[in-house]
Amino acid sequence: MAEVEETLKRIQTHKGVIGTIVVNAEGIPIRTTLDNSTTVQYTGLLHQLTMKARSTVRDIDPQNDLAFLRIRSKKHEIMVAPDKEYLLIVIQNPSE
Amino acid sequence: PIGQTSDELFSSQVHPVLFSAYKTVGFVFDENGKDVTPQPLYQPDPAAVMSKHSKIFASDTSGGTMSDFYSTAYQTTTNASFAGPFTRSVFGSSTVSRGSQSTMESMNEEIEDPSSKRDISISLSDVQVRREEVKELIKEEMLDDVVDRYLIESETLWLLHMPAVSVSVDSEEAESVKERNNLYMELCKNRMGNDKYVERSMQTFNGAPKTKEVQSEAITMVDAATTWDMYDSFRSAGLGEAALSPDTDKATSASSSRIEIEPFVVPSEDEPDPELVLQSEKFQQDLFVMERIILENIYQPKLAAYRQLPTLEDPDSVPKVVPTVVSRREESSLDEESTLTPALERLWSFSCELTSGHNVSSMAWNKRNPDLLAVGYGQFDFKDQKSGLICCWSLKNPTWPERVFTCESGVTTLDFSASNASQLAVGMHDGSIATYNVESREKTPVIDSSDCAHKHTSPVWQVRWIDHERGASGEDKGETLISVSADGRISKWFLRKGLDCIDLMKLKRTRNEKDKKQVGDKEKKSEALISRQAPGLCFDFHPTDSNIYIAGTEEGHIHKCSCSYNEQFLETYIAHKGPLYRITWSPFCSDVFLSCSSDWTIQLWRQDLFTPVLGFTSTQSAVYDVMWSPKWATVFGAVNEGRVEIWDLGASILDPTIVSLASPGVKLTSLLFATETDCILVGDSDGQVSIYQLKNLTVGEGTQVRQGFPTG
Numbered sequence: 001m002a003e004v005e006e007t008l009k010r011i012q013t014h015k016g017v018i019g020t021i022v023v024n025a026e027g028i029p030i031r032t033t034l035d036n037s038t039t040v041q042y043t044g045l046l047h048q049l050t051m052k053a054r055s056t057v058r059d060i061d062p063q064n065d066l067a068f069l070r071i072r073s074k075k076h077e078i079m080v081a082p083d084k085e086y087l088l089i090v091i092q093n094p095s096e
Numbered sequence: 097p098i099g100q101t102s103d104e105l106f107s108s109q110v111h112p113v114l115f116s117a118y119k120t121v122g123f124v125f126d127e128n129g130k131d132v133t134p135q136p137l138y139q140p141d142p143a144a145v146m147s148k149h150s151k152i153f154a155s156d157t158s159g160g161t162m163s164d165f166y167s168t169a170y171q172t173t174t175n176a177s178f179a180g181p182f183t184r185s186v187f188g189s190s191t192v193s194r195g196s197q198s199t200m201e202s203m204n205e206e207i208e209d210p211s212s213k214r215d216i217s218i219s220l221s222d223v224q225v226r227r228e229e230v231k232e233l234i235k236e237e238m239l240d241d242v243v244d245r246y247l248i249e250s251e252t253l254w255l256l257h258m259p260a261v262s263v264s265v266d267s268e269e270a271e272s273v274k275e276r277n278n279l280y281m282e283l284c285k286n287r288m289g290n291d292k293y294v295e296r297s298m299q300t301f302n303g304a305p306k307t308k309e310v311q312s313e314a315i316t317m318v319d320a321a322t323t324w325d326m327y328d329s330f331r332s333a334g335l336g337e338a339a340l341s342p343d344t345d346k347a348t349s350a351s352s353s354r355i356e357i358e359p360f361v362v363p364s365e366d367e368p369d370p371e372l373v374l375q376s377e378k379f380q381q382d383l384f385v386m387e388r389i390i391l392e393n394i395y396q397p398k399l400a401a402y403r404q405l406p407t408l409e410d411p412d413s414v415p416k417v418v419p420t421v422v423s424r425r426e427e428s429s430l431d432e433e434s435t436l437t438p439a440l441e442r443l444w445s446f447s448c449e450l451t452s453g454h455n456v457s458s459m460a461w462n463k464r465n466p467d468l469l470a471v472g473y474g475q476f477d478f479k480d481q482k483s484g485l486i487c488c489w490s491l492k493n494p495t496w497p498e499r500v501f502t503c504e505s506g507v508t509t510l511d512f513s514a515s516n517a518s519q520l521a522v523g524m525h526d527g528s529i530a531t532y533n534v535e536s537r538e539k540t541p542v543i544d545s546s547d548c549a550h551k552h553t554s555p556v557w558q559v560r561w562i563d564h565e566r567g568a569s570g571e572d573k574g575e576t577l578i579s580v581s582a583d584g585r586i587s588k589w590f591l592r593k594g595l596d597c598i599d600l601m602k603l604k605r606t607r608n609e610k611d612k613k614q615v616g617d618k619e620k621k622s623e624a625l626i627s628r629q630a631p632g633l634c635f636d637f638h639p640t641d642s643n644i645y646i647a648g649t650e651e652g653h654i655h656k657c658s659c660s661y662n663e664q665f666l667e668t669y670i671a672h673k674g675p676l677y678r679i680t681w682s683p684f685c686s687d688v689f690l691s692c693s694s695d696w697t698i699q700l701w702r703q704d705l706f707t708p709v710l711g712f713t714s715t716q717s718a719v720y721d722v723m724w725s726p727k728w729a730t731v732f733g734a735v736n737e738g739r740v741e742i743w744d745l746g747a748s749i750l751d752p753t754i755v756s757l758a759s760p761g762v763k764l765t766s767l768l769f770a771t772e773t774d775c776i777l778v779g780d781s782d783g784q785v786s787i788y789q790l791k792n793l794t795v796g797e798g799t800q801v802r803q804g805f806p807t808g
Contacts, residue, residue: 004374007383010496014387015394024373031374058324068385079389081382086373088382094393 011090018076021089023047030086042078046089050082132254388492395494398443401789402491404773436792440740440756443775445786446471446489448496454485456779458509459768462534464517466772467491468498470534471785474506474525476765478555481506484524488534489785499534501541513561515575523556523579529589531577545595554582557633564642564659578637578645584629586647586657601657601665603649605630634679640686648676654691654701671699671708678722684729694718698734698743714741714752721767728795733776735767740778740788746795756788 012020012033019034023043032039054066069080081088124133263273287293373379392399400406446469454473462468473485484507487497505526513519518535519542528551530541545551559579577589578600587597605628635647643659644666652672655665674695682688687703696716699708717737725731730745734752741752758764758780766779774790 001375004380004383007380007387011383011387011390014390014495017390022374022379030371055322055324058327059322062324062327068389070389077393079386081386083378083382085376086379088379088386090386090390092390092393 014092016093016095018091018093019089020091021087023087023089025085034091042089042091043087046078046080047087050080050087054082130254130257131251132257134255135253387496391493391495395444398787399491401441402443402770402773402775402787438742438744438754438793439791440742440754440776440788441791443787443789444494445784446487446494446497447782447784450497450500451485451487451783454482454783455506455781456766456783456785457507459766459777459779459785460511460520461768461771462512462517463514468534469768469777469785470510470512470520471779472507472510472522473783474508476508478525481525486510486520486522486532488520499537501532501539503530508555509558511560513575514563515561521559521561521577523559523581525555527552527554527556527581527583529556529559529577529579529595543591543595545589545597548595548597550587550597550599552579552581552583552585552587554631556581557631558635560635560637562637562642578635580632580635580647582631582633582650584631584649586632586635586645599662600659601647601655601662603630603632603647603655604628605651631675633676636680636689638686639681639683646679646681646689648672648679648691648693650675652676652693652695654679656703667706669701669706669708671701671711672697674718677718677720680722680724682724682729683726684724690722690724690732692719692722692734696736698722700745710745710749712743712749712752714755715739720765723767723769726769726771727774728793731793731795733767733769735764735778737763740764740767740776742776742790742793744793744795753793754790 008020008022008031011017019038020031021029021034021039021042022031023029027043027047029039029043034042049071050066050069053069057064057066066082069082071078071080075093077092077094079090079092124131126132263269451471451473455475456471457474457476458472460470462470467490469489469491471487471489473487475481484503484505486499486501486503486507488499490498503522503524505524505528507522508525509523511521513521518533520532520534522530522532522541524530529545531543532538533542556579559577561575562578563575578586579589579597580586584603585599586601586603588600589595589597630649630651630653633648633650635645638644638646644656645659646654646656648654652670652674654669654672654676656667656669657665672691672693672695674693676691676693679691680689682690688709689701689703690698691701692698696713696718698712698719700710700712701708712734715736715738719734719736722732722734725733728744731753732743732745734741734743738758740754740756740758742754744753747753761782762784763781764778765781768777768779770776770787774793776788776790777785778788779785
């Protein structure tokens with residue numbers, strides 16, 4: 001457990017990382033380093049996108065599953081590690 | 097329109113007849129007796145119609161004439177009509193067959209009032225006759241015949257009749273119409289004030305609404321069943337996915353199976369602790385991967401340079417041209433490359449807060465995973481001994497080691513095993529040797545030499561896993577761990593009820609011939625009192641013959657030994673004046689080895705010559721580490737206290753080709769070449785392991801094994 005906390009802390013201190021959010025299956029943020037409104041916004045939107053992405057992957061081949069999702073935009077990169085139980089979201093600005 | 101199928105005809109028993117009734121005698125009259133028959137849209141093939149109807153009418157009529165046939169058809173329809181004003185009496189001549197009578201009853205109803213005009217049948221029969229005539233073959237003789245043609249005007253068929261709303265003044269009705277109009281106008285005038293016409297409001301009663309219950313089957317709302325949804329449902333219901341074919345009716349089968357499997361679905365625990373998520377194994381895994389991805393974003397250019405891949409450029413930034421290391425095969429373009437001087441480019445360094453302050457004493461690559469590096473931290477001097485540290489670093493995460501092991505005493509040497517790639521052997525300053533399993537997360541060594549009776553009593557300066565292809569006895573086959581220590585012994589370790597060792601060699605002190613004469617008795621005696629053994633500092637086994645090895649001692653002597661003799665040296669090479677820190681065979685040239693020592697020199701030896709072939713001195717500081725390049729036969733790297741030097745013997749034997757200075761205050765202590773890329777790792781006394789890339793190093797005739805090094 002302590003290792004998890006340590007790793008989370010370390011991730012947050014890496015260069016360019018803007019925020020880290022951990023959301024559980026119900027959409028409640030468990031850990032977040034951003035403010036509330038931003039967290040809620042990211043959570044809601046990314047949850048839907050993840051569902052859609054997973055549905056797409058599995059529709060093509062039901063034995064496959066979504067492992068990771070990365071969205072590279074002009075300003076940031078949003079990385080989502082999806083699971084049935086949680087969503088791990090990290091937003092990084094890689095060119096900083 | 098000729099081919100009317102039997103299906104159509106028999107679709108209902110009524111209609112064919114009706115249809116033919118239309119065709120034949122069908123005339124519709126409204127109440128006023130006006131004929132409003134619509135023109136038939138097509139003429140059915142009389143032959144076909146006839147054949148069908150013959151069945152219906154159970155025919156005697158088959159042989160009958162046209163007119164007879166149609167008259168009977170007509171008869172039947174008239175008989176079937178409920179309220180036909182027209183009776184049987186229309187066609188007097190025709191007879192109703194029995195068969196037709198029976199079918200009459202079977203036929204039902206809703207037949208319009210057929211008319212009974214003779215003209216009709218005549219006209220129709222004429223039509224039929226005409227048709228028949230058309231079909232007849234026109235023969236030669238017939239051309240000259242006089243044929244009679246009768247033209248008859250048919251009845252007028254009213255299609256639309258709109259009664260007029262205006263009447264001509266001259267017509268008979270004009271008067272009555274005028275009068276009626278006048279009356280109406282009077283009426284309108286009299287309306288005001290007339291009792292007959294009173295404005296009155298009305299109210300319609302709205303009936304009280306009544307709730308009425310309706311019952312229907314349950315309407316199940318399901319999302320469109322996706323392929324994976326069905327797959328999951330079948331999996332969890334245990335039905336197996338083999339039977340499901342995508343062509344079957346998806347929605348219904350999915351919904352039905354869904355209803356079935358409701359009891360099978362594992363109900364989730366009521367309100368699990370949200371924090372529980374953080375402790376799950378999968379979460380840790382995802383965190384791990386996420387961290388690596390983040391770091392990849394940060395370090396991508398450096399890692400790509402390391403792996404000699406083209407670097408991805410940010411499209412917004414100005415692209416920099418990264419000169420790649422020139423391959424040794426490009427000898428022709430030497431002129432161009434001379435403008436680009438060979439240099440070391442620093443890529444990144446492995447360090448974290450755990451390692452700061454520790455001295456890097458040794459580094460080793462994993463034999464199976466070329467991205468995994470083990471670094472041992474420990475002081476060389478006996479003065480500031482701290483607890484030692486071993487960190488396993490992965491190239492994918494330069495900011496945090498994958499594994500961290502703490503040891504009681506400083507780590508002086510380590511080596512990965514080749515046969516068991518996760519086994520790491522560690523030698524420490526207090527003389528103990530331990531092996532760790534880096535795959536597991538255990539913090540303790542797998543095995544330790546502290547219980548061994550013959551363990552080393554002084555710092556272990558080098559350990560190495562040696563693979564003996566052929567050994568003296570059966571147990572020598574395979575890999576064994578060899579160590580050399582300051583107590584003058586070279587030991588071979590093996591597992592026999594715990595870690596145990598036997599001595600391969602005891603490094604006796606040898607004296608130089610010159611010294612023997614000069615040194616007086618006193619000194620001899622005092623020397624003998626301290627120790628008969630010379631502390632061994634380094635060794636290296638021959639690359640091809642695993643029986644032969646060379647060892648360096650603190651006295652500065654190099655001894656060539658064999659595993660078969662553990663009492664005597666085969667040869668002794670004396671040239672260094674100080675302790676030898678490293679000795680290493682050339683990987684390309686099996687007769688040649690290098691040694692470096694604290695007397696500021698690096699010496700190049702040939703096996704059969706007792707004086708060094710070449711000596712290299714660049715600065716006045718002890719050379720801590722030297723290593724041959726695994727790629728080029730003439731290149732080796734050396735690290736002394738303040739600088740990293742890359743020597744290329746093909747270019748110059750007097751000066752190093754590349755020199756890179758260390759940061760002030762930091763001593764460089766160890767060196768390692770990367771096996772597959774042109775990079776070197778340099779460890780320093782501050783706990784940092786820096787990766788440098790060799791740039792623009794042109795080496796001519798690299799891998800050619802050169803048998804003869806120039807002597808002297």
